Amino acid sequence: MAAAISAAISPNTAIVQKNLSFPSSAYQVLGGFSKRSNLDSKFVGRREKKKGLVGVVVASASERSITGRGRFYINFTGFPFPLGPFLNRSTTRTEAVKDSIWLFEQEQALGFSSVSTNIRMTVIKLKSGGLWIHAPIAPTKECIQLVNELDASVEHIVLPTFAYEHKIFVGPFSRKFPRAQIWVAPRQWSWPIDLPLEFFGIFRSRALKDEDDSTPWVDEIEQKVLSSPEVGIGPYVEVAFYHKRSRSLLVTDAVIFVPKQPPECISKESLLAAAKNGLAVKLLSKGKQVPEDPVIDNNLNRQKGWERMVLQILFLGPSNLLEPTASFGQMSQKLIVSPIVKTLVFSKVPEKVRDWVDRITKDWPFRRIIPAHFAAPINAGRSEFLAAFAFLDELLGERFVTRPSLSLLFASFMGKAASYFPPDDMKTLSSLDEFLVSVGAVKKTVSGRKQ
Secondary structure (H helix, E strand, O other), rough: OOHHHHOOOOOOOOOOEEEEOOOOHHHHOOOOOOOOOEEOOEEEOOEEEOOOEEEEEEEEEEEOOOOOOOEEEEEOOOOOEEOOOOOOOEEEEEHHHHHHHEEEEEEEOOOOOOOEEEEEEEEEEOOOOOOOEEEOOOHHHHHHHHHHHHOOOEEEEEEEEEHHHHHOOOHHHHHHHOOOOOOOOOOOOOOOOOOOHHOOOOOOOEEEOOOOOOOOOOOOEEEEEEEEEEEOOOOOEEEEEEEEOOOEEEEEOOOEEEEEOOOOOOOOOHHHHHOOOOHHHHHHHHOOOOOOOOOOOOHHHHHHHHHHHHHHHHOEEEEEEOOOOOHHHHHEEOOOOOHHHHHHHHHOHHHHHHHHHHHHHHHHHOOEHHHHHHHOOEEHHHHHHHHHHHHHHHOOOOOOOOOHHHHHHHHHHHHHHHHHHHHHHHHHHHHHHHHHHHHHOOOOOOOOOOO
């Protein structure tokens, strides 16, 4: 979710990067910071029937019990918002498509706040028997062990975006697999100094090209690049991929599906910290009396913490953190474009985004979507994907109407409710956007139609 803010107002990378993984013995000496262990269990999403979105199923199966060993990892990167956890990262692995696609997840916190979400690495086994890795995460000993358990060599490591939350782990991760070829999204940049990729430990990389038919994986995985003009201090770049055999669409931040319950990788400590009635809750309580009772560890408080996290991630300053359930209910269990990405990025370059979305839905008959955050895999196809981007039609009017088929046009029209955002929650984000436009930090609109 940092991608939109990065493109508009905040940095893409850190000036100083120290990503060090330690053996489990070092972790034990230092005592660790989280003793949470993930129980070996299975979570299978139920078929949901929501207004504007029918039949989206979120399925995840936990493969193994994760111990506390090998999770120590130092990470103080991302100016001015370093990304935590700073010393400890738990990794979970799930099998999304049998013997073909695996999802690796870690907790990702915004600086020293109590706001966390999950960050996801997707691993695909190619016909060659090697592994194709999308958006690497922190290469802790535990994470690398989980990759090695797949009993296949890592052939390709892919950075699908410019965003620092994904970029910072490519160098450290690639050093664990020195024979792998590194591929990066085009037009990489950093702020306040535009540094070369080598500064971040990314060597021997090759640029990902739009609809490139010369990649080693072209017979199995296709790609389409969204490369926008600068919407603020830099361009927004994201590469979408389509795995043909499983009919899976891989994106980074383009769409999300917020699950009702928190991802398994987010610790109970983080959830309970978010459930506390701190300063943010007092400021965003609609003037109601805020109790200062201690937070007891139970499912109710863990759920409250998750709902507060989500609303802060999506809106920056939601209207009511004291009672988050109503707004959370409107934003969860459906495929949407994040309000931040919509407001600060996609609304600035609607023609570029429409080109990209239409090419994806026209050429790729996908039936599941795997984003880099929140729930995955999402059992959704072209109709639901178009519905999530219905706001583009309102921005473009009749200037740019090119739907792949009448059925998808109807699905998009009927799915406008899927992109509905509570107006009260949007006020802070809208005010921020107006301020950034007024001071010239963000452009009001950018003509970006593909020629």
